[in-house]
Structures are given as C-alpha cells and as structure tokens.
Amino acid sequence: MTLVKISHGRRTFIKSSALAGGGMMIGFSWLASCKPTPEQLLTMPKEWFKINGFLKIGENGVVTIMSPNPEIGQNVKTSMPMIVAEELDVDWKYVIVEQAPLDTSIFNRQLAGGSQSIRHGWEGLRMAGATARQMLKEAAAKAWGVPVSEITTEASMIHHKNSGKSAGYGEMASAAANIEVPKEVKLKEISEYKIIGTSRNNVDGQKIVTGKPLFGLDYKKEGMLVAMIVHPPAFGLKLKSFDDATAKAMPGIKDVFKIDVYKEGDETQWCDTISFNELVVVVGSTTWEVMNAKKAITCEWEQIKSKEIEVPFFGKTKKISTPSGLENTDDHLAQMIAASKSSATVVRKDGDPEAAFKKATTILERSYTAPFLAHSTLEPMNFFAHVTAEKAELVGPIQTPEFMEKSASTRLGLPLDKIDIQMTRMGGGFGRRLYGHFLIEAAVISQKMNAPVKLIYTREDDMTTGIYRPAYHATYRAALDENKNLIAFHVKTGGVPESSLSANRFPAGAVDNYLAEEWTVVSNVSVGAFRAPGSNFIAGAEQSFLDELAETMGKDPIDLRLELLEKAKTSPVGKDNDYEAERYAGVLQLIKEKSGWGKDLAGLHRGVAAYFCHNTYVAQIVEIEMKDNAPIIKKVTAAVDCGLVINPVAATNLAEGGIIDGIGHGSYSAITLKDGVPQQNNFNTYRLIRHREAPKEIEVHFVDNKKDPTGLGEPLNPPVIGALANALYKATGKRYYDQPFLVDPKLMG
Amino acid sequence: MATFNLKINGTTKTVDVDPTTPLLWVLRDHLDMVGTKFGCGIASCGACTIHLDDTAMRACVLPISAVGDQKITTIEGLSESGDHPVQKAWLEHDVPQCGYCQAGQIMTAAALLKENANPSDEEIESAMNGNLCRCGTYTRIKAAVKTAAKNM
Numbered sequence: 023m024t025l026v027k028i029s030h031g032r033r034t035f036i037k038s039s040a041l042a043g044g045g046m047m048i049g050f051s052w053l054a055s056c057k058p059t060p061e062q063l064l065t066m067p068k069e070w071f072k073i074n075g076f077l078k079i080g081e082n083g084v085v086t087i088m089s090p091n092p093e094i095g096q097n098v099k100t101s102m103p104m105i106v107a108e109e110l111d112v113d114w115k116y117v118i119v120e121q122a123p124l125d126t127s128i129f130n131r132q133l134a135g136g137s138q139s140i141r142h143g144w145e146g147l148r149m150a151g152a153t154a155r156q157m158l159k160e161a162a163a164k165a166w167g168v169p170v171s172e173i174t175t176e177a178s179m180i181h182h183k184n185s186g187k188s189a190g191y192g193e194m195a196s197a198a199a200n201i202e203v204p205k206e207v208k209l210k211e212i213s214e215y216k217i218i219g220t221s222r223n224n225v226d227g228q229k230i231v232t233g234k235p236l237f238g239l240d241y242k243k244e245g246m247l248v249a250m251i252v253h254p255p256a257f258g259l260k261l262k263s264f265d266d267a268t269a270k271a272m273p274g275i276k277d278v279f280k281i282d283v284y285k286e287g288d289e290t291q292w293c294d295t296i297s298f299n300e301l302v303v304v305v306g307s308t309t310w311e312v313m314n315a316k317k318a319i320t321c322e323w324e325q326i327k328s329k330e331i332e333v334p335f336f337g338k339t340k341k342i343s344t345p346s347g348l349e350n351t352d353d354h355l356a357q358m359i360a361a362s363k364s365s366a367t368v369v370r371k372d373g374d375p376e377a378a379f380k381k382a383t384t385i386l387e388r389s390y391t392a393p394f395l396a397h398s399t400l401e402p403m404n405f406f407a408h409v410t411a412e413k414a415e416l417v418g419p420i421q422t423p424e425f426m427e428k429s430a431s432t433r434l435g436l437p438l439d440k441i442d443i444q445m446t447r448m449g450g451g452f453g454r455r456l457y458g459h460f461l462i463e464a465a466v467i468s469q470k471m472n473a474p475v476k477l478i479y480t481r482e483d484d485m486t487t488g489i490y491r492p493a494y495h496a497t498y499r500a501a502l503d504e505n506k507n508l509i510a511f512h513v514k515t516g517g518v519p520e521s522s523l524s525a526n527r528f529p530a531g532a533v534d535n536y537l538a539e540e541w542t543v544v545s546n547v548s549v550g551a552f553r554a555p556g557s558n559f560i561a562g563a564e565q566s567f568l569d570e571l572a573e574t575m576g577k578d579p580i581d582l583r584l585e586l587l588e589k590a591k592t593s594p595v596g597k598d599n600d601y602e603a604e605r606y607a608g609v610l611q612l613i614k615e616k617s618g619w620g621k622d623l624a625g626l627h628r629g630v631a632a633y634f635c636h637n638t639y640v641a642q643i644v645e646i647e648m649k650d651n652a653p654i655i656k657k658v659t660a661a662v663d664c665g666l667v668i669n670p671v672a673a674t675n676l677a678e679g680g681i682i683d684g685i686g687h688g689s690y691s692a693i694t695l696k697d698g699v700p701q702q703n704n705f706n707t708y709r710l711i712r713h714r715e716a717p718k719e720i721e722v723h724f725v726d727n728k729k730d731p732t733g734l735g736e737p738l739n740p741p742v743i744g745a746l747a748n749a750l751y752k753a754t755g756k757r758y759y760d761q762p763f764l765v766d767p768k769l770m771g
Numbered sequence: 772m773a774t775f776n777l778k779i780n781g782t783t784k785t786v787d788v789d790p791t792t793p794l795l796w797v798l799r800d801h802l803d804m805v806g807t808k809f810g811c812g813i814a815s816c817g818a819c820t821i822h823l824d825d826t827a828m829r830a831c832v833l834p835i836s837a838v839g840d841q842k843i844t845t846i847e848g849l850s851e852s853g854d855h856p857v858q859k860a861w862l863e864h865d866v867p868q869c870g871y872c873q874a875g876q877i878m879t880a881a882a883l884l885k886e887n888a889n890p891s892d893e894e895i896e897s898a899m900n901g902n903l904c905r906c907g908t909y910t911r912i913k914a915a916v917k918t919a920a921k922n923m
C-alpha cells in the first residue's frame with residue numbers, strides 16, 4: 023500500500039470544447055494497419071471528466087493521459103502514459119496521449135535529463151492511474167449498492183460478479199469525478215501487468231512519418247516574425263560595434279538591433295549558461311530573407327575581460343571562471359598534459375597507494391584524451407515567443423521548462439504565473455536543450471518587437487555557440503606485484519574546464535590501495551551536460567585501461583572484471599561505493615553467455631567493456647572485421663540491467679541509439695579551436711556517424727529482474743567507446759588512446 | 772520577387788518569392804508545409820529531402836527558380852493516407868526516436884526503392900549515407916527499408 027499525494031486530487035469537470043472540433047478523432051493504436059478499421063476510429067467524447075491532473079475520461083470511455091515530461095526522443099511520451107494506463111487498467115486502444123503543459127502544482131520534475139524521467143515518475147504515474155481506477159470502482163459500488171471490495175476491473179470495464187453487473191469506464195466517469203480522492207491505493211503486482219513490459223509503438227509515430235507539425239521549428243502563429251542572431255566568431259570575443267545599414271534596407275527586414283540576453287546583475291541559474299550575451303538580432307518576415315540580411319551585417323569585435331561568477335547549482339553554488347584570451351586546441355592539450363603531471367585534488371583514497379606503487383614490480387600507466395563535442399541535435403536551437411505587457415507565451419523545445427520559467431520571469435520582469443511555457447516535441451536534446459538561453463533570446467526579441475517571433479539558429483550558429491561537451495584527459499596507473507596481482511589503482515583526470523571523475527565507481531571498492539584525483543583547466547569555452555555527462559569519456563578510458571591491464575596480468579578481460587567484482591561484493595574496500603557488485607557482474611555474465619565469449623570467430627575481432635551510470639548496468643561487446651585495412655563493425659551485443667523494462671521496443675531502440683551514438687562520437691566527432699574560432703561549423707566539417715559506418719547488427723539483452731525501472735537514455739553510450747577501442751586493438755594491434763579514433767588528427771584543422 | 776507555379780503533391784501552388792529562395796523555405800514559410808525539415812542548409816544532412824520528379828533532392832540548396840515544371844513530392848504527399856510501404860515499414864519497425872530526421876530518411880528510401888526494388892545492404896547504406904540521424908536509428912532504418920522493399 024502506498025500513500026497517494028494530495029496534489030493529484032484536483033478535479034474539474036471540463037467540456038470537450040477544449041479539443042479541436044470534437045467529432046471524430048483517429049486514435050494512434052492502429053499503427054500496424056495504417057488504415058483504421060471503424061472500431062479503431064475513436065469517437066471523441068462529448069464530455070470529459072477530469073479525474074486527476076494526469077488523466078481525464080470521456081463519457082464514451084476514451085481516456086486522455088497527459089505525458090508530463092519533455093519528449094526528446096527518449097520515448098517518455100509513450101512509456102510514461104503506459105504506466106498510468108497499466109494501473110488504470112484501461113484498454114490501450116482507447117488511450118489518447120497529450121503533452122502536459124508545464125504545471126508544477128500537478129507534476130513533479132518536468133525535466134528531461136539524467137535519464138531520470140521514468141525512475142522519478144514511476145511512483146507518481148502508477149498512483150495517478152491507481153487512484154483513478156479506485157474512484158471508478160467506488161462510483162460503481164455506489165451506483166449498484168454493493169461493497170467496493172467486490173468490484174473488479176479489466177480493460178476499461180468494471181464488473182460485479184455476484185450481481186452480473188458491468189459498466190464501461192465512460193459510464194462511471196462522471197460519478198467518479200465526484201468521489202473523494204482515496205488516501206491510500208493498492209498498486210498492482212508485477213505479475214498482473216498487461217501493458218508494462220509489452221511493446222507499444224511510438225504514440226507520435228503516424229504524425230512523424232507523415233510530416234505533421236510536431237517540433238518547435240514547425241510552430242507558427244498568425245503575424246509571426248522570424249529572428250536570427252549574429253554572434254562573435256570566436257570564444258573570447260564580444261561585440262564592439264556593428265553596421266546594419268545594408269541589412270536594414272533588404273527586402274522583408276523589419277529591424278536589426280542589439281540585445282543583452284541576460285541583464286547584468288539579474289540572478290541566473292545553472293541552466294542559464296551562455297557563451298555570448300550580447301547579440302545582434304535580425305528580424306524579418308521570412309527565414310530566407312533574414313538569413314540573407316544576417317550575412318550583410320558587419321561587426322567589430324573586441325576581446326572580453328576575464329570574470330568570475332557564482333550560480334546556484336542544486337542547493338550549492340558553482341563558480342564559473344571565464345578567462346580572457348583566444349584559445350587553441352593545441353594549447354588545451356598541452357595544458358591538460360601539464361595539469362596531469364602536477365598536483366591535483368584527492369577525491370578518494372583507500373589504503374596506501376603511494377607505498378604500493380613504490381613496491382610494485384610492474385606499473386602500467388596510460389593516458390587518454392577526448393575533444394570538445396557539439397551536441398548537434400538535428401533540429402537546431404529555436405524558440406517561439408510572444409511577449410506582451412501582460413504575459414509571455416513561450417513555445418518550443420526545452421528540456422528544463424520548470425527552471426526556464428523562473429529565468430524568463432526574472433528577465434522579462436513578469437510574475438511567474440504570467441509566463442506560459444509549452445513544450446513541443448524536440449528534434450533531439452542530448453543535454454543541449456537543458457540550457458535555455460535561446461528561450462530568453464526569443465522572449466527578449468519578442469518583447470522588443472512587440473510581436474510574435476520565432477528565433478531560429480542556423481546550423482552554423484548552433485554549432486559555434488558552445489555549450490560543448492568538455493575536452494577531457496585521464497591518466498590511469500596500476501601497480502602489480504611479482505605475481506602479477508593488482509595491488510594499487512590510480513586515476514588522475516581532468517578537463518577543460520571540468521573533470522569527468524566519479525571517484526566511487528568501480529574499480530573503487532575492489533582494490534585495497536586506490537587513489538582518485540582530479541584537476542581542471544580554466545577556459546572561456548562554455549560547456550554543458552552531454553548525453554551521459556562525464557561518463558561519456560571516463561567509461562571508455564577506464565574500460566580501455568582495464569583491457570590493457572588484463573592483458574598485462576595475463577587474464578581474460580571479463581574474468582579480471584568478475585574477479586574484482588567478487589572482491590567488491592565479498593570484502594568491499596572503503597565506503598560509498600556507488601554500485602551493486604552483483605548486478606554489475608550480472609551483465610558481464612549475461613554478455614559472456616549470449617555472445618559465446620572466448621570462442622574463436624574467424625576474421626572477427628572482439629572487445630568488451632562494462633559500466634554503471636545513471637543507475638543502470640551495461641556490458642557490451644563490439645565485433646570488428648577488417649576490410650581493405652578499414653574496420654567494419656559487424657555486430658554490437660549489449661547486456662543491460664535497467665530494472666523493469668516498460669516498453670521493450672522503445673527500450674531496444676534507445677539502446678541501439680546509445681550504441682551508435684557512442685561509436686560515432688568516439689570515432690569521428692571533434693570540435694577544435696584556432697584562436698578561439700571553432701574549426702567545424704556544419705556537418706561537412708563536423709563528422710557525425712553515418713549509415714555506412716553504423717554497426718551492421720545490434721543485439722540487446724535485458725536482465726529480467728523486476729527491479730524498479732532506471733534510466734536508459736544515457737547508459738548505453740559510455741562503455742561502447744571502450745569496447746570499440748578494445749576491439750580495434752585486437753583488429754589492428756594498436757591501442758587507441760585519443761578520440762576520435764578513426765579520424766586522422768592532421769585532418770582536423 | 773517573381774511568381775512561380777509549382778506542381779506539389781498533385782496540385783499546383785503559386786508563390787511570389789525571391790527566385791533564389793531555396794525550395795525548403797518556400798515549403799516551410801510560404802506554403803505552410805513543415806514536414807520537410809531544416810538541419811544544415813548545405814546539403815549535408817538530408818533532413819530536407821524531397822522528390823523532384825522521382826529523384827531525391829535536398830530542398831535546402833534547390834533555388835525555387837530551378838524547379839521549373841518538375842513535379843515536387845514532399846513527405847506530406849508521399850501517400851494519400853500515410854500508407855506508403857516505406858511509411859508502413861517505418862511504423863512496423865518503430866523507427867523514430869526524436870523523429871526529426873525521419874521525413875528525410877523516408878523520402879530518400881522511397882526514391883531508392885522506386886529505382887531499385889530490391890537493394891542489397893550495401894546499396895541501402897550508400898543511398899542512405901547522406902541522411903544523418905543524430906539519435907542513431909540507422910540499423911532500424913535499414914531493416915525498415917528491407918521490409919518496405921518486400922511490400923512494394
């Protein structure tokens with residue numbers, strides 16, 4: 023029995039007029055057939071009864087379930103309603119899913135980040151469905167004059183066995199809306215699930231494949247203008263002056279002006295990261311006209327002065343230093359190498375690592391690097407804003423609507439309740455849309471123009487305005503005694519401008535003498551979270567090192583990890599080890615079994631890796647074949663423990679995406695800088711993985727352990743970079759230490 | 772500004788635009804057809820793929836003045852009720868993640884199958900190579916193209 027939160031209790035009676043036109047509406051569950059049968063054409067109800075913030079039921083049994091979290095391609099818009107529908111015991115055929123508005127009085131954590139939507143939503147979603155079901159049962163019990171304990175439900179029907187009475191959910195919806203919200207509800211046992219754990223296709227699938235307007239960039243409003251920005255070409259520069267005479271005279275151009283995105287002295291938050299606060303803005307009637315005028319603006323730039331700011335960061339404060347100067351990738355590398363050889367901050371120390379390294383017979387030391395990366399969501403940054411003296415209407419793709427509502431309120435000088443943020447489907451997020459400066463930019467432009475405006479970034483703007491994945495460096499050292507036993511382990515890592523260390527992760531806890539240190543190099547290049555922050559580098563580095571360590575120790579790489587995990591399980595070293603050794607070993611065992619590890623596969627070269635992040639355990643094997651001296655990835659096998667899998671088809675898709683993402687970035691992508699200027703500004707110079715380079719086959723196995731569900735958006739891409747490096751070693755005899763592995767560094771500007 | 776009569780998805784539409792305007796922005800801004808997406812603007816990502824007569828083209832670099840009386844097909848007009856074999860296969864394989872690249876992927880795949888009813892894996896890969904998917908749905912796309920080929 024679980025207590026129900028009172029905030030779900032607000033009930034209102036609403037008419038169907040809120041829905042466009044009423045009448046007939048096509049449900050989405052006819053995807054397999056494409057041409058709906060009459061039964062599949064849902065008739066829109068005449069009246070809706072709002073049972074709680076998550077759902078409303080029509081008099082004809084059609085149910086609308088609100089999907090609370092932003093959809094960035096991680097499938098929450100299908101998976102979260104599935105959880106509500108399960109506890110409601112509704113027939114999925116009669117479910118319509120709607121993106122919920124931003125409303126923190128009803129929904130918790132309307133954020134897409136950290137692979138946490140399902141994990142945090144799990145309880146609340148189930149309770150929303152279960153309380154509604156309980157209210158329907160109570161309404162029926164009252165109507166039939168029978169005890170509620172004798173009422174059962176099944177697939178949108180309410181039954182009373184003894185009297186033989188039955189009713190559809192729709193018939194009881196109006197009465198249910200007036201039932202007291204129960205204080206407690208019983209949630210289903212996993213064995214009773216009929217929707218959770220079954221594959222349900224994407225609720226927006228039909229709209230996506232027919233090109234319906236879904237994304238922020240597709241949003242349009244009567245009288246809407248288009249805006250674009252001109253920003254400094256290099257990090258370390260700011261606007262000095264600009265000449266807009268030509269641009270202003272061009273066809274369709276309404277205005278050209280300068281904005282300060284955030285106001286000096288205003289309080290900002292972690293998600294207000296911005297690279298260039300002063301921008302030149304061009305506003306006009308159509309995109310092409312504005313694009314052309316943008317090119318006709320000439321600017322003078324000047325170097326920034328160094329500064330330090332503190333911003334609130336989840337209850338703490340975070341210091342952000344912005345030095346002056348024009349930076350270069352070569353210098354960053356030299357600075358990182360120097361920092362890796364200087365003293366650093368000790369984050370964790372077990373035993374006496376210095377002494378162990380002193381008495382070691384063999385020391386293995388290796389260093390790894392990775393460059394800045396641009397998120398490159400395929401839909402560039404954009405936002406719609408209509409700001410008037412009374413209110414702000416903001417529509418677009420944002421991962422942090424809850425936070426950005428506050429920032430917009432501060433910047434526009436409007437009270438919070440006058441800021442209305444609507445979330446559109448996002449053409450990718452990967453962390454980039456956590457940082458909503460573009461929402462503020464759109465709002466400031468609209469306020470100035472006193473008109474509805476859509477701000478659009480060109481790809482070049484999107485790729486050269488920073489908020490990159492940091493550049494990283496890590497040095498690993500292992501000490502072996504004369505019998506090749508591992509006696510000490512040392513990781514020292516950092517980056518520009520952040521470190522990727524998670525000191526309490528494996529192999530912490532498995533080695534008696536352990537040392538984890540970190541350092542940072544300050545920079546004026548802005549950075550932000552990038553799918554599996556930190557892990558997206560450190561996992562690959564660590565897993566490559568463990569592979570080389572196993573080889574040095576004369577051990578099979580899976581066996582070495584299992585031995586270490588056995589120690590972490592039976593006699594863990596230190597405290598705060600943040601993984602469960604048994605589940606970790608579980609995915610390694612599963613992959614060993616599923617892949618037939620150890621068998622010699624003619625012409626195929628295999629590498630293995632395993633990692634734990636975002637509460638999920640993953641092991642992967644990459645299989646490479648060499649063809650004309652080039653590696654072809656034949657197959658990737660993954661074993662995943664993310665607890666209960668809500669929607670297997672979507673989970674597998676997401677896992678495949680993570681794998682391709684990891685391989686792609688580890689192999690091909692990099693942002694390099696010359697005098698502060700990013701040397702890549704579009705997909706002709708910035709390489710993303712393409713069809714031909716993707717693995718020919720991907721096989722994903724989920725551990726079936728019925729534990730609470732955890733994240734899946736991120737954990738698949740970090741380890742695969744290690745598995746790839748290890749497979750490349752087997753295939754070429756060469757170890758790969760520096761990402762991107764498959765691009766000649768000389769070609770990268 | 773100049774007037775153009777465009778044959779789009781079986782109907783004729785008239786627009787009055789600067790002749791250098793790429794077809795992509797004519798579709799999106801002037802005709803309210805936003806299924807064709809903007810990803811790069813330089814023919815490097817494939818998000819804006821349409822058919823000109825039966826050939827897949829990148830609408831972001833195709834000036835409207837170059838269209839002439841060739842037939843334009845966009846994702847909105849690929850089939851009347853969303854049931855082109857490629858669209859059906861996309862749903863069957865539940866291909867989309869964020870979905871942003873998928874209109875372009877579908878248009879490229881449909882053009883490929885029109886020209887080559889039974890493409891090999893290599894032929895699929897090379898035809899689709901110009902279409903980026905940042906979410907990494909490539910393996911699923913390949914499987915869906917094969918399913919569509921069977922059902923054409």
Ligand code: FES
Pocket residue numbers: 808809810811812813814815816817818819820829830831832
């Ligand atoms: S937008 Fe045309 S190819 Fe990228």
Ligand code: FES
Pocket residue numbers: 095400449450867868869870871872873903904905906907908
């Ligand atoms: S599905 Fe997101 S870019 Fe392809």
